[in-house]
Amino acid sequence: MSERLHEKLEILADAAKYDVSCSSSGSKRKNHNKGLGDALGSGICHTYTEDGRCVSLLKILLTNHCIFDCAYCVTRKSNDIKRAAFTVQEVVDLTMNFYRRNYIEGLFLSSGIFKNADYTMERLVSVAKKLRTENKFNGYIHLKTIPGASDELMHEAGLWADRLSVNIEIPTESGLKLLAPDKNIKDMIEPMTYLKKEIIRTKEESKIFKSAPLFAPAGQSTQMIIGASGESDKDIMHTANKFYKGFNLKRVYYSGYVPISNDNRLPGLGSAVPVLRENRLYQTDWLMRFYGFNVQELLNDQYPNLDPEIDPKLSWALRNMHYFPVDVNTADLQLILRVPGIGVQSAQKIVGARRFNKLGWEHLKKIGIAINRAKYFITCNSPITDRKDYTEAKIRQFILNESRSKFHTHAGQQYNLFG
Amino acid sequence: MQGSNIIFSDKPVNVSYDGTWYGLLTAVFDAYAKKWNVSGFSVIDKESQSDFFAEKVVVITDETKAQRVWLGLKKKVPKDNCIQLYRCYLSEIQGIELTIFSCIKFYFSGFESPQLAYGNADVLKINQTSKMVHREKHRMEAFVRFQRTSDDLYYAGIEPDFNVIPLLSEHFAGRYADQTWLIYDLKRKYGIYFDQQKVEEITLNFSNESGSQTSVKDVFHDSETLYQELWKNYFKNVNIPSRRNIKLHLQHVPKRYWKHLIEKK
Numbered sequence: 001m002s003e004r005l006h007e008k009l010e011i012l013a014d015a016a017k018y019d020v021s022c023s024s025s026g027s028k029r030k031n032h033n034k035g036l037g038d039a040l041g042s043g044i045c046h047t048y049t050e051d052g053r054c055v056s057l058l059k060i061l062l063t064n065h066c067i068f069d070c071a072y073c074v075t076r077k078s079n080d081i082k083r084a085a086f087t088v089q090e091v092v093d094l095t096m097n098f099y100r101r102n103y104i105e106g107l108f109l110s111s112g113i114f115k116n117a118d119y120t121m122e123r124l125v126s127v128a129k130k131l132r133t134e135n136k137f138n139g140y141i142h143l144k145t146i147p148g149a150s151d152e153l154m155h156e157a158g159l160w161a162d163r164l165s166v167n168i169e170i171p172t173e174s175g176l177k178l179l180a181p182d183k184n185i186k187d188m189i190e191p192m193t194y195l196k197k198e199i200i201r202t203k204e205e206s207k208i209f210k211s212a213p214l215f216a217p218a219g220q221s222t223q224m225i226i227g228a229s230g231e232s233d234k235d236i237m238h239t240a241n242k243f244y245k246g247f248n249l250k251r252v253y254y255s256g257y258v259p260i261s262n263d264n265r266l267p268g269l270g271s272a273v274p275v276l277r278e279n280r281l282y283q284t285d286w287l288m289r290f291y292g293f294n295v296q297e298l299l300n301d302q303y304p305n306l307d308p309e310i311d312p313k314l315s316w317a318l319r320n321m322h323y324f325p326v327d328v329n330t331a332d333l334q335l336i337l338r339v340p341g342i343g344v345q346s347a348q349k350i351v352g353a354r355r356f357n358k359l360g361w362e363h364l365k366k367i368g369i370a371i372n373r374a375k376y377f378i379t380c381n382s383p384i385t386d387r388k389d390y391t392e393a394k395i396r397q398f399i400l401n402e403s404r405s406k407f408h409t410h411a412g413q414q415y416n417l418f419g
Numbered sequence: 420m421q422g423s424n425i426i427f428s429d430k431p432v433n434v435s436y437d438g439t440w441y442g443l444l445t446a447v448f449d450a451y452a453k454k455w456n457v458s459g460f461s462v463i464d465k466e467s468q469s470d471f472f473a474e475k476v477v478v479i480t481d482e483t484k485a486q487r488v489w490l491g492l493k494k495k496v497p498k499d500n501c502i503q504l505y506r507c508y509l510s511e512i513q514g515i516e517l518t519i520f521s522c523i524k525f526y527f528s529g530f531e532s533p534q535l536a537y538g539n540a541d542v543l544k545i546n547q548t549s550k551m552v553h554r555e556k557h558r559m560e561a562f563v564r565f566q567r568t569s570d571d572l573y574y575a576g577i578e579p580d581f582n583v584i585p586l587l588s589e590h591f592a593g594r595y596a597d598q599t600w601l602i603y604d605l606k607r608k609y610g611i612y613f614d615q616q617k618v619e620e621i622t623l624n625f626s627n628e629s630g631s632q633t634s635v636k637d638v639f640h641d642s643e644t645l646y647q648e649l650w651k652n653y654f655k656n657v658n659i660p661s662r663r664n665i666k667l668h669l670q671h672v673p674k675r676y677w678k679h680l681i682e683k684k
Contacts, residue, residue, distance in 0.1 A: 036594075
């Protein structure tokens with residue numbers, strides 16, 4: 001019996017691993033019933049795989065049987081692979097026993113679509129319900145919502161889960177039509193709209209009634225596959241921006257396409273996973289969410305793609321030299337945040353520390369800013385050493401010469417593609 | 420900008436205390452009361468580099484004095500900055516007591532929001548050290564691997580870089596409220612035990628009779644091997660080989676922690 005369980009776990013963990021979300025943060029579920037677990041504040045990464053990704057949740061599919069035939073997906077109907085399905089009890093037991101041993105923060109349950117959307121969603125919901133009620137489990141639960149599932153099921157899912165997500169997968173509608181003919185954008189947008197409404201409504205309620213039940217307290221997220229449909233960085237980030245603004249999403253994830261077939265609509269087997277591009281997109285995402293950048297400033301018709309050689313913040317700064325130099329001893333936090341080489345924490349430290357004494361290079365270095373990049377864009381209480389009237393091109397060259405990107409080899413490979 | 424109005428005497432003083440947190444806070448209290456010019460700390464009965472020119476004084480730990488310093492601190496800086504000082508004490512880094520003392524002196528010196536003075540060497544050092552200890556605490560919250568024994572105790576051995584056991588109780592007691600567990604620091608030879616009601620500090624006497632007939636099978640619960648194997652199997656299968664990045668892997672899971680991680684053993 002344990003052999004079959006091992007095999008199921010192999011198949012259904014392997015099939016779930018392309019979903020990159022591992023977040024277990026942002027919930028506020030307490031261990032209120034002297035049961036097992038909590039999901040409070042920031043999540044915990046319990047281990048990391050050899051590809052450097054965090055393992056925080058037991059991330060599995062309930063089944064990899066699927067009636068859809070999406071070209072980019074390893075569990076698509078036409079793919080000749082081993083199929084398996086967990087029982088509800090098996091998922092519950094695995095979750096409880098992994099959690100008790102402190103292996104995981106909780107469960108991330110997704111599924112191939114078998115029979116129809118509601119039938120699948122019902123099974124996912126019943127796992128969550130069983131964990132919460134029969135097993136007094138208060139750890140983190142992330143459920144995938146199946147496009148096209150009914151509002152009633154979505155509502156129940158929100159009562160038991162901490163986070164819900166619908167993966168948009170392909171950032172453009174035309175790409176989706178080409179690669180996932182069984183899916184349509186409406187079926188994905190509708191559940192997001194419903195969840196957004198419900199999350200807002202229950203939040204309002206909980207302000208009035210302290211005992212109002214939690215509803216997806218860690219919000220909703222989505223994922224887009226990168227590099228499968230010939231989309232531009234602008235397509236991706238403008239779509240992401242729409243989701244953040246329009247649906248209050250907690251996170252948008254970007255997943256570099258891992259080639260899984262020789263379908264001629266897609267990059268073939270053996271082509272590299274676009275990890276550098278993925279990294280630049282995450283950097284852009286961070287600039288939008290934490291640094292006060294508008295997506296239009298970073299990606300627009302004039303600049304539809306990110307610069308692979310330098311990060312998007314430096315890239316923006318070089319295009320907008322008229323904002324600089326910034327005096328760190330007097331400038332607003334908002335402006336300091338825009339300086340290449342200064343992160344959110346350092347910016348806040350600068351604003352705190354400058355009340356005590358004017359800051360010079362020595363202080364800034366100790367606070368932790370990257371002087372080698374920031375020095376071209378700031379003035380401080382030390383003599384100007386490196387800020388002459390360099391051109392953008394010159395600064396770019398200086399910084400590139402001094403720093404060696406962690407993606408150096410990847411970048412090399414990618415350039416080779418273009419000869 | 421007013422400075423401290425207490426004049427500390429010129430003669431350097433080396434303070435001996437019992438090595439406890441309350442002992443250190445008592446030392447701070449006495450240093451203020453007696454206007455010592457503290458040049459260093461040493462733990463009673465422990466070898467330390469003695470400074471020939473410093474006068475030696477011994478501090479007797481006094482909870483009331485310690486509490487007064489603690490409450491005084493809380494009035495000067497936010498609670499998290501008080502806890503930072505405690506975390507630094509747990510770092511066991513040589514000479515950290517003097518940094519803690521100097522930082523407390525700065526916090527009491529009358530500046531508004533003194534904890535934000537990142538240009539001050541002591542404040543910055545306390546911030547950085549506290550961060551290191553906090554990271555180690557967080558690591559232990561992640562890397563503890565409980566093994567279920569045949570009498571339903573969930574046991575985990577750890578060897579953290581810093582003495583973080585006192586920082587772990589709250590997290591594990593809150594989370595594993597319905598199971599009996601023991602987390603043991605094998606390096607510092609003490610641990611915390613939770614009986615589903617309260618957390619207690621305990622020390623164990625591991626008997627060295629390797630000749631005894633108890634095998635691992637008797638010690639652990641029947642299901643333990645199954646779940647360890649399933650976990651290892653899961654860990655192997657969520658990896659994406661075409662994204663292999665060992666450097667990043669090692670950065671997150673440094674080798675020194677592997678021997679207590681089921682999936683890396």
